Amino acid sequence: MITLTGNDLTIEQLRRILFENETIELDDGAMERVCKSRAAVDRIVAEKKTVYGINTGFGKFSDVSISEEDVNPLQLHLIRSHACGIGKPFSEAVSRAMVVLRLNALLKGFSGIRPIVAERLAMMVNEKIHPVIPQQGSLGASGDLAPLSHLALVLIGEGEYWKDGEPADASSVWQQKGLSPVELQAKEGLALINGTQTMTAQGVVTYIEAETLALQSEWIAAITFESLFGVMDAFHPAVHAARGYKEQMAVAERMRWWLDGSRLSTVQGEKRVQDAYSLRCIPQVHGASWQTLAYVKEKLEIEMNAATDNPLIFEDGEVVISGGNFHGQPIAFAMDFLKVAVAELANISERRIERLVNPALNEGLPAFLSPEPGLQSGAMILQYAAASLVSENKTLAHPASVDSIPSSANQEDHVSMGTIGSRHARDITENARRVLAIEAFCAAQAVEYRGADRMSPRTAERLGAIRKVAGPIDEDRVFNPDIERIAAFLLGEAYHGIKQRVLS
Incomplete structure (x- = not known):
């Protein structure tokens, strides 16, 4: 069980909550902060102080005062009117992450919700009540209003949730639990939807996949390297220490680890003096992607523990400030950087694929790795x-x-579009995983032509893992199922936290 405090949730903990069904509990100190923050909201309402989002309208309506008897209906109207997301829904994993992250932010004690709201969100996580949340419709400031409103709908017994993998009406979900839906009170609707949890949730799920894919790209590249009699000198530690990037040095170290004991790799002058860049520059290119991944991880873990709603309540309600923490610019940048970093892993992988199949470049392998070049096309397409x-x-x-x-x-005259960035990062990562699955499939075929018994013990083990899901090209067949099975294998390792080499 993982205790949510609002302050120290990590990506690894969230991975366990999302993909290993780890349950959560609420920290006692966090709940004390929630109670104090709520008491401040109740005083503001009772004393008729004018505070944005509590007894005023929203956005351009911030100058419209709301009477005391209407402060609760105001929150309900907010959720219903803002739940206008469109398009296909996010995955259940992203929906689950959104609930966890919104709850974690509320536990910081700056938002003014009642304890029942936090407790009910925790129940949604532990009992897998995952809202159906459309992907499109967020500008990324004021936070992810539309998608988070769909999350909040389930809390109040409206909208849809995932039941056995299909959308189902949420109107009865609380009745099934012997509970009533939450009736929102002052500020609670705004507290639920004013935040960056959609872009952050999708960002974390994509990061989990991308980090593992970056590691997998190294052993896949190592099999290609063996297939093409790669020159090991390029990975010499002195070369990388001379430049000084720790990520580049770490990739070179891991490449040496993967290839240790190989009788297919070569040294300078044995077959050639140097390799093409897609082999020789693996540490430099992959290392640069690792630099970006480190940046993205840092920003995501900050945002996972951030108060991103508005207004924020400080000093037991004596100070209530309308700020802009809902603005998604930090995560928008991080997602755009992640897109480029993962796209480059696919770019260089595709160049290695070309070297494997091109008879002018593949060191004597059959053209397109075909069992009968000409009669059979092999890996051409x-x-x-x-x-x-x-x-x-x-x-x-x-x-x-x-x-x-x-x-x-x-x-709201400047917005981040961070949620669009996070969705595109997901799409790029899915594409990159399939490119690397193609490289793995081609490299497996190529290295078996060379002689699998000459591989390093570590790459030979990985070849065995590939062969469990995709057989060799004995004759032309429909290759789509092979690639999809390898891609699914790679994805499964990400979700289960399997790392084939400890990060240096």
Whole structure:
């Protein structure tokens, strides 16, 4: 069980909550902060102080005063009117992450919710009541209003939730638990939806996949390296220490680890003096992606423990400030950086695929790894497919964060588009995983032509893992199922926290 405090949730803990069904509990100290914050809201209402979002309208309506008897209906109207997300829903994992992250933010004690709201959100996590949340409709400031409103709908017994993998009406979910839906009171609707938890949730799930994929790209590249008699000198530690990037040095170290004991890799002058960049520069290119992953992880873990709603309540209600922590710019940038970093892993992988299948470049392997070149096409179109995915990634990698469209009658005149960035990062990562699955499939075929008995023990073990899900090319067949099975295998390792090499 993981205790949520509002302050120290990690990506690894969230992975366990999302993919290993780890349950949560609420920290006692956090709940004390929640109670104090709520008492402050109740005093504001009773004393008829004018505070944004408690007894005023929202956005451009912030100058409209709301009477005391209407402060609760105000919150209900907010949720219903803002639940206008569109398009296909996020995955259940992202929905679950959104509930966890919104709850964690509320536990910081700056938002003014009642304890029942936190307790009910915790129940949604532990009993897997996951809202159905459309993907499109958020500008990323004032937070993820539309998608988070769909989350809040389930809390009040409206909207839809996932039941056995299908959307179901949430009107009866609390009745089934012997409970009534939450009736929102002053500020609670705004506290639930004013935040960056959609872009952050999708960002964390994508980061989990991307980090594992970056590690997997190294052993996949190592099998390709053996297939092409790669020159090991390029991974010499002195080369990488001379430049000084720790991530580059770590990739080179892991490549030496994977290839230790290989009788297929070569040294300078044995077959050639140097390799093409897609082999020789693996530490430099992959290392640069690791630098970006480190940046993204840091920003995500800050945001996972951040108060991102508005207004925020300090000093037991003596200080209530309307600020802009809901603005998603930090995560928007992080997601755009993540897109580029993962796209590059796919770019260089596709170039290695080309070297494996091109008879002018593959060191005597059969053309297109075909069992009968000419009569059978072998892996010819697999390279086409990889090239197509890489090209699509170049379009998706266009930064979402450089765009902004004013909203709420220009009150909200600059927005982050961070949720679009997070969705595109997910799409790029899915494409990259399939490109690397194609490389793994081609490299497995190629290295078996060379002689699997000459592989390093570690890459040979990985070859065995590939062969459990995808057989060799004995004759032409429909290769789509092979690639999808390898991609699913790679994804499964991400969700289960399997790392084939400890990060240096």
